[in-house]
Amino acid sequence: MRWFIFISVYILVDIYAFQAVKTLTRNPFVYGIYILLSLAVLGALIYELSAMGAGKNMSVSTMYIFGAFLALFVPKLLLVIFMFAEDIGRFFVGAYMKVAGSSETPFMASRRKFVSTLALGIAAIPFASLIYGMIQGRYNYKVLKYALEFDDLPEEFNGFTLTQISDVHIGSFSNRNKVEYAVNLINEQESDMIVFTGDLVNNLAEEMDDWKGLFSTLKAPQGVFSVLGNHDYGDYVKWNSASEKVENLNRLKSIQREMGWDLLLNENRFITKNGQKIALVGVENWGENGFKKAGDLNKACEGISKEDFKILLSHDPSHWQSEVKKDPRNFHLTLSGHTHGMQFGIDVPGVFKWSPIKYRYENWAGIYQEFGRYINVNRGFGFLGYPGRVGMWPEITVIKLIKKSTSN
Incomplete structure (x- = not known):
């Protein structure tokens, strides 16, 4: 019918x-x-x-x-x-x-x-x-740079930079030269840390087989960290058995470790500089409207105090809107992806942005601030569904952390 x-x-x-x-x-x-x-x-x-x-x-x-x-x-x-x-x-x-x-x-x-x-x-x-x-649009990579100020950023981290990528969806790509250019562009930012906020593949771990050598070249002094997105779990495949699905996810986790990425599965890491530290917290996918909800913020925060400066990696920005932004533990900066900016819209940085996805997600592209806390929603590295991008170009985000008292 x-x-x-x-x-x-x-x-x-x-x-x-x-x-x-x-x-x-x-x-x-x-x-x-x-x-x-x-x-x-x-x-x-x-x-x-x-x-x-x-x-x-x-x-x-x-x-x-x-x-x-x-x-x-x-x-x-x-x-x-x-x-x-x-x-x-x-x-x-x-x-x-x-x-x-x-x-x-x-x-x-x-x-x-x-x-x-x-x-x-x-x-x-x-x-x-x-x-x-x-x-051309799907390969029109843009480096977007932000400087965010915080009163309680540890002094040693004043000027600390991180590069965020998200939603690679590697199974959609066929042009290796274009992807290699983008990977080199990420490294050229020379950030202190690189983070990836989920959806490495469309569905299958094997999509990474021909690409893991390239993505293993991503390097940063403080490391490369990642979390899972909704597509990484293989929920959109008709598997022959439950064990086959589990095996696929385990293989994807192993691939990330083989690439030298530190995959955070509802856990955290402390980044240290000269005796001072900030906490990097990573949750599994936490979504609404039918998307997988495997993220456990309480588990991910074990061993972290309220006073610690915290950066949260959470694939779906609805997590920030529903739970994170009002959490008394004070997550200073959340990094998400998921929306792709719908791969279609009008985007004049700092002036105007619009996409139909805004009617589904309150936070859908770029930097937002509420209660003195920030979220950046990365527009994504790759594409899915429509094999292109119009107006919402693939994004590499570079964020510099500034201690407010010394920003001038």
């Missing part, structure tokens, strides 16, 4: 959008290309989604087909809005003219052509943007 509804909506939108094309040209070759592309994308998408079955494990080919679907369907939706608005206007004008007793027709071919031309011009913007996002 769901396929019937989906196909029906797709065809109705397609037919209506096609009216804009027919208004501008009567070339049968153009008609044929339009129809063939529409049918090819629809057929490929249905085939790929059917092949997925009950699981949510999207292959690279599925993502590309989904991307092609979006690149064609979103512009058509815009065409429908324009054409439908013109039809509604013509309907009311016609009704008024009929009541007024006028014999003139409300249809004007020149106006219809103008609306069609305008609609096609505007529809070309999301089409070009989505295509660009798949070709």
Whole structure:
């Protein structure tokens, strides 16, 4: 039944959008290309989604087909809005003219052509943007730098820098040179510490087999630390047995250790400098709205006092909003990811940012502060679903900690 509804909506939108094309040209070759592309994308998408079955494990080919679907369907939706608005206007004008007793027709071919031309011009913007996002946008890595001030930061950590990456989703990548460039860019920041906040893979530990050598080159004086994200647990795969799923997770944990990463599983580490320390706390995924909730903040804080300066790694920013920001233990800085900024939006750093994901997550990209505590939501290193990025570029975050009394 769901396929019937989906196909029906797709065809109705397609037919209506096609009216804009027919208004501008009567070339049968153009008609044929339009129809063939529409049918090819629809057929490929249905085939790929059917092949997925009950699981949510999207292959690279599925993502590309989904991307092609979006690149064609979103512009058509815009065409429908324009054409439908013109039809509604013509309907009311016609009704008024009929009541007024006028014999003139409300249809004007020149106006219809103008609306069609305008609609096609505007529809070309999301089409070009989505295509660009798949070709270049997903590799348009941005280094975003912040300096955060704290009254109680230990003196020895004044000027301490950390680089955060998140949501690698390595199973989505195919261009090694681009990923290698990004890894080198991370190292070039020469931060004191590197942290990774979850979703290393899409679903399977084996996705890292060809990449672990590259990611093991990430180095920092104080180490590389990581936590798990919701995709790392393999919850979106139809496993043959429970033991197979456990084995997959254990392998992923082992891979991170082999790369030299210190994986924090509801635990903490003290980072020390000349007798002073800060606490790095890492929880397993803690999510809402159906996402895995394996994080245990109490367990992760064992051996830490309220007075210790604390940095928390927690993949899902809803954890900060629900529990962390008001926790009396005072987590000075929380580092999260998960949202990807929806891989689509408008982002002018320091001026304006918007993405549809903001209607689901209160904290979805960048730095937020409440009660004197900060969270940074990293926009992600990789991509999933739509194989690209538009406006919300892949991010490498560099944060400098400043002791407020010495900031000047």
